Amino acid sequence: MAEHSAHTDTARAARPPLRIALAGVGTVGAGVIRLVETNAGLIARRAGRPIVVSAVCARDRHKDRGVDLSAYAWEDDMTALAARDDVDVVVELVGGADGPALMLARNAIAHGKALVTANKAMIAHHGLQLAAWAEAAGVPMRFEAAVAGGIPVIKGLREGAAANAIERIYGILNGTCNFILSTMEDTGRDFADVLAEAQAKGFAEADPAFDIEGTDAAHKLSILSAIAFGTRIDFASVDTAGIARILAADIAQADSLGYVIRLIGMAEVDGVEGGLFQRVQPHLVPFDHPLAHVDGATNAIVAEGNFSGRLLFQGAGAGDGPTASAVVADIIDIARGYDAGFEADATFSIPVADLTDMAPAPRGHRLGRAYIRFIVADRPGVLAEITAAMRDAGVSIESLIQKGRAGDDGEVLVAMVTHEGPEAAVTQALRLLEGSESLAAPPLVMQILGH
Amino acid sequence: MAEHSAHTDTARAARPPLRIALAGVGTVGAGVIRLVETNAGLIARRAGRPIVVSAVCARDRHKDRGVDLSAYAWEDDMTALAARDDVDVVVELVGGADGPALMLARNAIAHGKALVTANKAMIAHHGLQLAAWAEAAGVPMRFEAAVAGGIPVIKGLREGAAANAIERIYGILNGTCNFILSTMEDTGRDFADVLAEAQAKGFAEADPAFDIEGTDAAHKLSILSAIAFGTRIDFASVDTAGIARILAADIAQADSLGYVIRLIGMAEVDGVEGGLFQRVQPHLVPFDHPLAHVDGATNAIVAEGNFSGRLLFQGAGAGDGPTASAVVADIIDIARGYDAGFEADATFSIPVADLTDMAPAPRGHRLGRAYIRFIVADRPGVLAEITAAMRDAGVSIESLIQKGRAGDDGEVLVAMVTHEGPEAAVTQALRLLEGSESLAAPPLVMQILGH
Numbered sequence: 001m002a003e004h005s006a007h008t009d010t011a012r013a014a015r016p017p018l019r020i021a022l023a024g025v026g027t028v029g030a031g032v033i034r035l036v037e038t039n040a041g042l043i044a045r046r047a048g049r050p051i052v053v054s055a056v057c058a059r060d061r062h063k064d065r066g067v068d069l070s071a072y073a074w075e076d077d078m079t080a081l082a083a084r085d086d087v088d089v090v091v092e093l094v095g096g097a098d099g100p101a102l103m104l105a106r107n108a109i110a111h112g113k114a115l116v117t118a119n120k121a122m123i124a125h126h127g128l129q130l131a132a133w134a135e136a137a138g139v140p141m142r143f144e145a146a147v148a149g150g151i152p153v154i155k156g157l158r159e160g161a162a163a164n165a166i167e168r169i170y171g172i173l174n175g176t177c178n179f180i181l182s183t184m185e186d187t188g189r190d191f192a193d194v195l196a197e198a199q200a201k202g203f204a205e206a207d208p209a210f211d212i213e214g215t216d217a218a219h220k221l222s223i224l225s226a227i228a229f230g231t232r233i234d235f236a237s238v239d240t241a242g243i244a245r246i247l248a249a250d251i252a253q254a255d256s257l258g259y260v261i262r263l264i265g266m267a268e269v270d271g272v273e274g275g276l277f278q279r280v281q282p283h284l285v286p287f288d289h290p291l292a293h294v295d296g297a298t299n300a301i302v303a304e305g306n307f308s309g310r311l312l313f314q315g316a317g318a319g320d321g322p323t324a325s326a327v328v329a330d331i332i333d334i335a336r337g338y339d340a341g342f343e344a345d346a347t348f349s350i351p352v353a354d355l356t357d358m359a360p361a362p363r364g365h366r367l368g369r370a371y372i373r374f375i376v377a378d379r380p381g382v383l384a385e386i387t388a389a390m391r392d393a394g395v396s397i398e399s400l401i402q403k404g405r406a407g408d409d410g411e412v413l414v415a416m417v418t419h420e421g422p423e424a425a426v427t428q429a430l431r432l433l434e435g436s437e438s439l440a441a442p443p444l445v446m447q448i449l450g451h
Numbered sequence: 452m453a454e455h456s457a458h459t460d461t462a463r464a465a466r467p468p469l470r471i472a473l474a475g476v477g478t479v480g481a482g483v484i485r486l487v488e489t490n491a492g493l494i495a496r497r498a499g500r501p502i503v504v505s506a507v508c509a510r511d512r513h514k515d516r517g518v519d520l521s522a523y524a525w526e527d528d529m530t531a532l533a534a535r536d537d538v539d540v541v542v543e544l545v546g547g548a549d550g551p552a553l554m555l556a557r558n559a560i561a562h563g564k565a566l567v568t569a570n571k572a573m574i575a576h577h578g579l580q581l582a583a584w585a586e587a588a589g590v591p592m593r594f595e596a597a598v599a600g601g602i603p604v605i606k607g608l609r610e611g612a613a614a615n616a617i618e619r620i621y622g623i624l625n626g627t628c629n630f631i632l633s634t635m636e637d638t639g640r641d642f643a644d645v646l647a648e649a650q651a652k653g654f655a656e657a658d659p660a661f662d663i664e665g666t667d668a669a670h671k672l673s674i675l676s677a678i679a680f681g682t683r684i685d686f687a688s689v690d691t692a693g694i695a696r697i698l699a700a701d702i703a704q705a706d707s708l709g710y711v712i713r714l715i716g717m718a719e720v721d722g723v724e725g726g727l728f729q730r731v732q733p734h735l736v737p738f739d740h741p742l743a744h745v746d747g748a749t750n751a752i753v754a755e756g757n758f759s760g761r762l763l764f765q766g767a768g769a770g771d772g773p774t775a776s777a778v779v780a781d782i783i784d785i786a787r788g789y790d791a792g793f794e795a796d797a798t799f800s801i802p803v804a805d806l807t808d809m810a811p812a813p814r815g816h817r818l819g820r821a822y823i824r825f826i827v828a829d830r831p832g833v834l835a836e837i838t839a840a841m842r843d844a845g846v847s848i849e850s851l852i853q854k855g856r857a858g859d860d861g862e863v864l865v866a867m868v869t870h871e872g873p874e875a876a877v878t879q880a881l882r883l884l885e886g887s888e889s890l891a892a893p894p895l896v897m898q899i900l901g902h
Contacts, residue, residue, distance in 0.1 A: 035758050039616055045681065045801045046613050144611075150759040152611025159610075160595075160603025162497050163779035165490055230496065290765065293744055300763075307486050308601040308776035312751075312765035314741065325759035328614035336797070346787070350496045 017050040018335040021081050021113075022072075023104050024093035025058040028118060028145075030065040031320030032091065032327050037067075043328070047335035051328070057081045082107035089114040089331055097121035102130075109133045109141070116330045118145035118323055124219035124235040127226075128355070131347035141347050142330035147220040148173060148299040150322025151315040152329060157227045157303060158349040164305025166228040170266035170449075173220040173280075175297030175317035176204045176211040177243050177263040181251070181282075182295040185260060190248045203297060213242035214263065214280040221265035225278055226348045228303065229269065230355055233348075237360035238265075238278040245444050246282055250373055253401065253415045259284035259371075260292045264449060275361030284371050284448045290314075291449070364424035369398070369448040372426065374414040375441040382438040386414065393429035396421055411440045417448070468501040469786040471567075472532050473523075474555050475544035476509040479569060479596075481516040482771030483542065483778050488518075494779070498786035502779070508532045533558035540565040540785055542778060548572035560584045560592070567781045569596035569774055575670035575686040578677075579806070582798035592798050593781035598671040599624060599750040601773025602766040603780060608678045608754060609800040615756025617679040621717035621900075624671045624731075626748030626768035627655045627662040628694050628714040632702070632733075633746040636711060641699045654748060664693035665714065665731040672716035676729055677799045679754065680720060681806055684799075688811035689716075690730040696895050697733055701824055704852065704866045710735035710822075711743045715900060726812030735822050735899045741765075742900070815875035820849070820899040823877065825865040826892040833889040837865065844880035847872055862891045868899070 020036075022029050036043065036051055044050040055073035075081040082090050082104060090108035092115065094101040101122050108115045115134060117123065123130075123143050134141035144154045148171075157166070172178050176198065183194045195212070198204035210216045218238040226233045243263055254261050264283040269276060285292045290312055294300045299317030304310050316322035345351050376382045383402065390397055396419040403413045418426065430443055471487075473480050487494065487502055495501040506524035526532040533541050533555060541559035543566065545552040552573050559566045566585060568574065574581075574594050585592035595605045599622075608617070623629050627649065634645045646663070649655035661667045673686040694714050705712050715734040720727060736743045741763055745751045750768030755761050767773035796802050827833045834853065841848055847870040854864045869877065881894055 031758070035614055039614060039757070042616055042681065043614060045805060046797070048797065150756075151762060152607055155606065155611050156603055159784060160606050160780055161776065162783045163486055163490060163494060163776050165493055230493065288744075290741075290744060293739070293741060305601075305776060306490070307482070307772040307779075309767040309770070309773055311602060312763070314763035314765070316760040319760070321758040322760055325612065325614050325756060328758075329611055332613045333610060346497070346499065354496060 015049040017052045018047065018088050018331065019052055019054040019086055020089045020091055020331060021055045021057070021084060021087040022053060022091045022093065023057045023078050023081055024095065025056055025065055025069065026093065027320045028323045028327070029058070029093045030067045031324035032093070033067045033069070035321070035324040035328050043332060047332045049335055051331055051335055054086045055081055055084055078104045079107055082111050082113060087113060089116055089334055091327060091331070092117040092119055095119055097125045102126055105130055106133065109137050109139055112137060112139055114139050114334050115141040116327055116334070117143050118327055119143070120146040120216065120219040120223065124222050124233060127223065127233055128352055131352040134347060135345050135351055140334055142333065143223070144330050145323045145326035147223055148301060148313070149175070149315065149317040149319060150325040151299060151301065151313050151317070152326065153224070153301045153313045154227060155329070156311065156313050157224065161303055161305050161308055161311060162349065164308050166303055166305055168266070168268035168304045169224055169228050169301065170264055171301035172262055172291060172294050172299050173217040173265045173301070173317070174211055174214070174263055175299055176208065177217070178294065178299070178317075179203050179297045180212070181243060181246070181261055181263065184246070184248060185251050185255070188248055188252070191244060191246060212244050214240040217263060217265045217280045221267055221278055221280055224301070225267040225276060226355065228267065229276060229358065230350055231276055231358040232355045234276065234278070234360060237276070238280055239363060240279075241281045243282050249403065249413050250415070250444065253373070253403070254284050254371065257284070257399070257417060258287050259448065260287070261285070261446065262291060262294070264291070270361030272365055273361060276358040277361040277363065277366065279363070282446050284446055286449065286451070289449060289451060364422065364427070366423045367420055368423060368450070369420050370418045370423070370426050371446045371448060372416050372418065373444045374439060375411050376414055376438050377440060378410045378412045383414065385436060385438050386433065389429045389432040392432060394421065394425045395429045409440070466500040468503045469498065469539050469782065470503055470505040470537055471540045471542055471782060472506045472508070472535060472538040473504060473542045473544065474508045474529050474532055475546065476507055476516055476520065477544065478771045479774045479778070480509070480544045481518045482775035483544070484518045484520070486772070486775040486779050494783060498783045500786055502782055502786055505537045506532055506535055529555045530558055533562050533564060538564060540567055540782055542782070543568040543570055546570055548576045553577055556581055557584065560588050560590055563588060563590055565590050565785050566592040567778055567785070568594050569778055570594070571597040571667065571670040571674065575673050575684060578674065578684055579803055582803040585798060586796050586802055586804075591785055593784065594674070595781050596774045596777035598674055599752060599764070600626070600766065600768040600770060601776040602750060602752065602764050602768070603777065604675070604752045604764045605678060606780070607762065607764050608675065612754055612756050612759055612762060613800065615759050617754055617756055619717070619719040619755045620675055620679050620752065621715055622752035623713055623742060623745050623750050624668040624716045624752070624768070625662055625665070625714055626750055627659065628668070629745065629750070629768070630654050630748045631663070632694060632697070632712055632714065635697070635699060636702050636706070639699055639703070642695060642697060663695050665691040668714060668716045668731045672718055672729055672731055675752070676718040676727060677806065679718065680727060680809065681801050682727055682809040683806045685727065685729070685809075685811060688727075688729055690732070690814060692732045694733050700854065700864050701866070701895065704824070704854070705735050705822065708735070708850070708868060709738050710899065711738070712736070712897065713742055713745070715742070721812030723816055724812060727809040728812040728814065728817070730814070733897050735897055737900065737902070740900060740902060815873065815878070817874045818871055819874055819901070820871050821869045821874070821877050822897045822899060823867050823869065824895045825890060826862050827865055827889050828891060829861045829863045834865065836887060836889050837884065840880045840883040843883060845872065845876045846880045860891070
């Protein structure tokens with residue numbers, strides 16, 4: 001063993017600090033700097049070498065960020081940042097799918113730097129192209145922080161569950177929506193009211209559309225799909241619906257039936273035709289399902305492997321600390337040398353050139369139970385009209401509840417749960433009701449999450 | 452980028468299959484073979500090269516294991532297995548802390564083979580020595596399957612949470628105990644009765660002592676502690692109590708107070724003196740804690756990092772499929788080249804020579820709330836005696852319930868919950884009651900898990 005030992009010692013002694021450059025010093029960027037400074041000693045022990053910040057770049061040099069940047073070189077120009085000789089890893093925290101973030105990422109790779117990013121929109125839209133460049137250049141590109149904040153779910157899928165054919169992944173991928181839904185649940189208040197509070201508290205953006213329309217969760221889901229199923233990212237095919245139409249009455253109704261409402265992102269291989277089904281939509285989640293107990297801004301992801309069975313990863317889905325934790329975990333991986341050999345070459349668990357191109361699966365022949373809520377005029381014959389449409393479309397009703405008045409205009413709420421059946425049948429039933437004068441608003445359909 | 456690309460392509464083309472040898476072909480071993488065969492294609496894509504079984508070794512060549520071993524070389528002698536030229540990784544699934552498993556592990560490392568093991572007892576007792584040898588030899592040693600079956604929690608701590616100072620880890624680490632406790636909870640039946648059923652169903656060993664006395668969970672906890680806190684494995688210092696004394700009445704009592712009972716392994720740095728506190732003990736877990744919903748043979752581990760916040764990893768804690776999933780994940784890591792550089796050198800997240808030697812922390816000044824259950828003679832003055840002892844030791848009682856008869860001998864059950872206070876005070880109170888003729892059995896103390 002003598003020569004082995006000598007070799008190892010030499011390698012260890014020769015390991016220089018890993019030098020990072022930070023582009024974007026907002027909440028998360030400041031968190032990364034605080035983390036790297038606070039935990040410097042243990043990071044060096046775990047990474048096998050110190051991790052040091054060489055340079056930073058942000059819009060306003062003089063803004064108070066709660067961290068002292070004076071020890072780090074300042075670049076006004078991101079292009080110059082990526083070109084610096086004293087930088088091994090470029091950390092992109094600028095945000096936005098395109099524009100400066102994408103330019104920086106491309107520049108970093110072109111200069112042979114490793115790329116670490118928290119930018120889910122950029123990865124969802126341009127991750128394949130970036131990975132192709134990174135793999136061709138032999139540099140690692142990592143993005144743990146882009147999905148589910150501090151939860152190491154990308155590592156969990158890419159490495160922890162690597163031995164498994166993944167049959168399904170699903171989970172709570174947007175903390176803002178989960179905060180709003182669980183607050184509505186706890187307080188009985190309405191969506192708009194809770195959203196305003198979340199914005200005031202900083203849990204929701206001033207423009208909350210990306211979150212509440214499900215786009216943010218869809219970005220994350222499409223990234224997880226690529227890793228889990230070995231297929232090219234297909235964000236455009238995620239069937240996406242948001243939470244803005246959910247009423248306090250829906251939550252109360254779901255509760256009385258034994259469910260909570262959660263925005264669930266789900267991807268699975270279509271059992272019939274083999275395509276990939278991806279959906280982000282509010283679901284009814286049974287009380288005894290692990291995801292029913294995920295409250296506030298917490299995220300949780302379930303991966304079902306053909307040998308592992310069900311794996312659950314849960315934690316803080318956002319925030320400067322958790323996101324910084326994921327960013328620095330990626331940097332430590334690079335410092336440890338995971339970029340050696342095959343690793344730099346397998347950004348989405350396998351090399352990007354080897355990803356398949358699964359067709360989007362139609363949702364029509366999916367089987368499931370659904371919650372359907374109508375707001376209807378309070379007059380005779382309305383229930384008969386709705387139930388006739390269900391019958392004609394072949395939808396079997398498990399339970400139906402008609403509840404008081406929904407508003408001041410003489411409207412009432414009718415909620416039903418269907419027996420298991422094809423989603424296409426529900427769609428067909430609603431088509432039959434389209435334009436009906438009995439309906440005061442378009443019906444809301446939510447799938448019921450199975451076990 | 453041209454030369455980078457050429458280099459990468461060459462490296463990929465040159466990668467030969469990774470050849471493994473399996474020692475021990477019981478349930479898990481057969482699961483590993485089934486997995487490697489079933490998922491061969493996707494494993495090769497993810498690992499960057501095929502993973503093939505070269506040779507196997509087990510006690511009885513002719514036993515029916517449900518898998519065909521005829522394609523693999525058979526060795527009767529484990530020493531010969533470890534010495535084979537056509538083997539890169541030795542997978543130890545023999546079991547037992549010492550004896551043949553340890554001999555094999557040592558031989559494998561001495562022959563420059565990577566070692567993958569599911570053997571928690573061996574790692575808890577000899578992991579430091581084995582890691583020192585492996586690191587000196589420059590070969591990776593991995594043991595994801597030794598803790599919590601298919602859940603990638605070692606990877607989660609070692610890599611996913613690597614940027615964090617871990618403040619506390621705790622969780623449900625033994626599926627047999629959790630199956631028994633959750634079945635007692637669901638059915639109201641007694642411990643011995645449920646244990647017998649678990650044994651009949653194969654969920655508990657014929658000799659269940661390792662599981663029900665907490666030893667198995669303590670092995671796993673001591674391994675997690677080393678990784679989380681960067682300290683030498685100290686299995687001997689785990690303060691361990693099992694579940695055999697828990698009565699159906701305790702579970703009913705806990706339920707009425709808003710808790711379930713779970714065997715919890717917990718490790719944290721002592722806030723006062725800086726030592727390491729490690730305990731495996733049944734705890735009362737509040738209904739709204741994530742661990743309260745972990746039922747059956749499921750395992751779940753919480754890690755609290757100073758930046759990540761609370762991370763939860765949950766899944767199947769045992770079984771051939773999940774355990775094989777973890778074993779093969781380790782093999783894929785090795786195939787991918789994670790053994791390069793620093794990695795082979797950081798078995799417990801940091802090199803074994805750099806692990807600190809934290810002193811065991813005394814439990815005396817820990818603050819907490821406790822559930823204390825007495826079985827007492829049904830006669831006047833008993834409650835006064837118990838409450839006086841509590842008062843004299845400075846234990847403040849939050850609630851006290853005296854319930855009917857515990858047995859046929861005129862004994863009654865008294866259960867109390869204390870206000871937060873030092874554990875030492877409870878110990879002192881029970882010392883004052885030692886030898887009292889009022890007590891029909893030694894009192895049972897369980898800590899209440901905080902949030």
